[in-house]
Amino acid sequence: MTNDGRAPGARWPGLSEPEARRRLARDGPNVLPDEAPRTVWRLIFDVVKEPMFLLLLTAAGLYLAFGDLREALTLLGFVVVIIVITVVQEGRTARALEALRDLSSPRALVLRDGVVRTVPGRELVVGDVIRVAEGDRVPADAILREGTVLTVDESLLTGESVAVTKTPSPDAERVGPPGGDGGALYSGTLVVSGRGVAEVLATGARSELGRIGASLRDVDQTRTPLQREVDVVVKRMAALGIGLSVSLFVAQGLLEGEWLDAALAGITLAMALLPEELPVVLTVFLALGAWRIAKSRVLTRRVTSVETLGAVHVLCTDKTGTLTQNRMVIRRLVTDAADLDLGAAPEELPEAVHGIVEYGILACPRDPFDPMEKAFLELGARALDGTEHLHPRW
Template identity: 35%
Template sequence: MKHHVPPERWSSPSDPSRGLDRAEVEARRARFGRNDMFASRRAGWREVLRESARDPMPWFLLGISLLFALLGDHTEAVVLGLALLPILGMDAYLHRRSRASVEGLASRLAMRSRVWRDGHLVEVDTVDLVPGDLVRVEASEYLPADGVIVDGGHLQLDESALTGESLPCRKHPWTGAMPEDAEIEDRHWGAAGTRLLTGSLQLRVVDTGARTLYGGIVRLAQTGPRQRTPLQQALSSLVTALVAVAVLMCVALALARWYQGHGLLDAVVSALTLAVAALPEEFPVVLTAFLGVGVWRLARHGALVQRAVAVENIGRVSAICTDKTGTLTEGRLQLRTLQPASDVDEPALLRVAARASREDSADPMDTAILERAGGAGGERAATFPFTEKARREVAVFVLEDGQFEAVAKGAPETVLAMCTLSSEEREVWSARAGEWAARGYKVIACARRALPAWPGGEPDREYAFAGLLGFADPLREGVAEAVAETRQAGIRVLMITGDHPLTARAIAVEAGLGGAAPTVRLGEDLVRDLRRDGVAALADLDAVARCLPMHKLEIVRALQAEGEIVAVTGDGVNDVPALQAADIGIAMGRRGTRTASEVAPVVLLDDNFGTLVEAIAEGRQLFGNLKLSFAYLLMIHMPLVLTAAFVPWLGLPLLYLPIHVVWLELIIHPTALLAFQQLPTRARLQRVRRTTRLRFFDAREWAVVIGGGLALTALVGVGYAYSLESSGSAVHARSMALLVLVVASAAVTLALGRGRTRAARIVPLAALASAIVLLTIPTLAAALQLQLLHADDWMLALAGGVLIGAVAALFHRSHRAVRAS
């Protein structure tokens, strides 16, 4: 990567080492503004309330709650009132998430900076820096702006805030004059929000505020979308349609009863009874309960859900943009392979490498070597650290006999040139180092030299070659199997990393992405093609290397534009924009930053890609369970509402009184809430048909639901009419209709839930038991204005229940057909 340095942003004082003077600072601040990365709109609680007021669901629940309160059903009113809390809490969470992301981003920036002004090193507020300032940064401090490193030695920067890669990046100063419109290579560049690990540096500021890479991340994070989820939108549309139909039916029934001469009171009671039966208040309550259960079920698999509504999207994921480091890999550098020279064994090679490493170094390569070798040992006389120019590290040790030994490690081409090897031997070892590098290894060479005497200075020739070491971040156990499972289930997996393309390709091969020849693109090239060719640029893509946060965000949006439901994994503040834009953002719990964990609605406690796959399977099962519950509600509510409306319309006596509706609701509510939510997860991910719009049911599933509801409506109506004609008693006919509904409710529950859980067995049996108690005990029957039924009535009701249960069982077959299509 190269960074453009416009001439107007480069300092031009007579003595650059003195920094800017006061007049230059004021002029530049007036021209370029303050180094403020957080100047943007702030979302307050009034905005949260305004957004919540646009959602019809809270108003619907509030209205129904008031209606139940007016009718005297205070328990139902309180339950619906409480259901408002999680819906309003979702908007409050989004508000808190936005604030948390900004607070976390701010924590990675220095509030005060040391800068040269008028020839003196002074401390100023970081927001007061301007392009051209000369800033001094010490080890463990964060860089306050973007610019060119002009002084320093042995520099290593932690750039994970921008790239997501945990390994340090070596930097070295730019020397010489700055040409006009220069393009500075990344090894000379320092960026705001990155942390200096070793050494000290001086940075000539080029970009400040929103122009910095970090400022771009902040801007994207603060403007992240906060719209309702697809499931909320789909449920809102469904409930709105049902409410509209219910209101029209209630008005029509009231007018019909009044026109038939039953009086105004009868008309109002009829309409209110129908309203209690028809208004779909169960749907948001069931959704809230199921999402709560989903949070608990996912937590058992190591996925902590911080925003319950996010559970809905996990099961619908069709594309995963996953980090490499720490998610697919273990997130730590390991010595994976080594090849000693012909006259050296492995312990001797490790001893040379360990002595050429420093125990106080923050370099993970040194750490990996020392862990494998068990320490360096010996008395160190001198160290000549790694530099970009030398590309090697040399140490001199004092031996027990008073002689000396020089050891070296570094870039293979550098170390091989220091050794006494023939040209053929040097070519063989160079070729082997190239092969390892192509496989994604970070390769170094080691050498040693015996020194009878050491006059001082760095020994740089006549070394004996010791061998090669290959380092890599190993793939996590089970990742390849998890990737294969997701791909077989039709889920696209795209690895996005800030690492080198060779490393990305090697990990992609090992993880099973793209087979033996995965397609890897550079982030900058891919984004350019996305802007030119659209989503076609993503065809057959397996991995993206050297990817910046804004690149990752554009990739996510491109996938969403293609109709994908995108999950994004991330662990750093660099991932915040993509985590917010994704349909489901997933943070890494172990190695992730506070910002990523607070922004993402889901946190993987073990940082494992396999856990994500388990969470997707659990989410799909949860959505399937929710569909079963909604199918039950519709199949039972449809005959209840239609018969409650059409029987009185025909001039017949009221089919249901308010007490009967209460009895049925006491059966319907627990069944919808308990009978389906704990159905077990399938052993493996199933392939599902991708849709661009969330729908509760496919056309075939709708056919089963509507067909079953109409069939049950016909059975209830026929049973009522038959019993009314044969007995001449409206009370007997009403008892028959209620028995048919209760038996059908139990049959539908058993058919949909298949008795796979205790609740799926107990709930329908409890419903049947309530019918037996209320319709066989004369006192209770009379209190509910019901009558005892004959044996043939029970047989007809049971036969009808079996028939409706058989229709409901077709829902599973249509559901499997949808999955396989």
């Protein structure tokens, strides 16, 4: 490449700036579509319409009608606690998801008018020619047109931690499914090694990542088993309370003739039958569950999801990040003069194996993404620190 950024002899000069702007206006930015965030008032409305919450408000109103201000304020305090827990949980998760969404639109090296420029990933359009190299996150679905053989981490789409090989496909016109060994590159995946030139074929919602997001948005939001069971309990308790209260009101009124006292007796019985502690206890325990799994770096957008997870009998998950860590560790060093098991070896390596570790480190880039190269650097930092075999500036 020349000093002015031009790539002489490049087969893929890319789009012109006017054409890129026209396509951007036609197709929209290269971002994943996002639902409008739920406002605080919407969150409060969703909480208030729950039968459990209505039960709590009814109990508070009855206590207030009887002049028991202390009990009424206590229940209204529980109402505020439930609303605050819901709003805080939703806000924390929304901020975390927004940060993750920013990762899906990285900056890109793009060829416009034959000149290499750095542009925000959201400004990429179909037909743009981009340059990708080790450590880059692919900004859009594309086809590798020329360059070296790439290895790409597609675990974001497939769940498979083993990087797949990508070979240049100068004449391909469409991308295949993820996990293949052709020239298809997918938005959000990570280039582990190699470099090349790729042509963008799909952006935003039309990318593979966008289609996955669209399928998730189409999933119906059904009520959880616990919510359905609580709805039944609340309705039955309400029917029972109303029935018994009316019966007591009518019976006492007919027998004693004191209809005001009968009404007060019926309301008192209804208050005794209302399980006003139930919504508070359920909300607090579900919030504690969300807090506990958040410590394991699991996002919970709605507190009720904790109850759904608790009802799962079989959980199918990829091994990476659960049983394995997608990391490599060097366990054994073998040379002509030594055969060393690092599991039982001391922290300081014998001189006979210093050479193989040194050469392995020299063959690695300074900030590698490949797990094997990371393993060599970690071994060198642990066992060769302070020796002449470690060359951090090389």
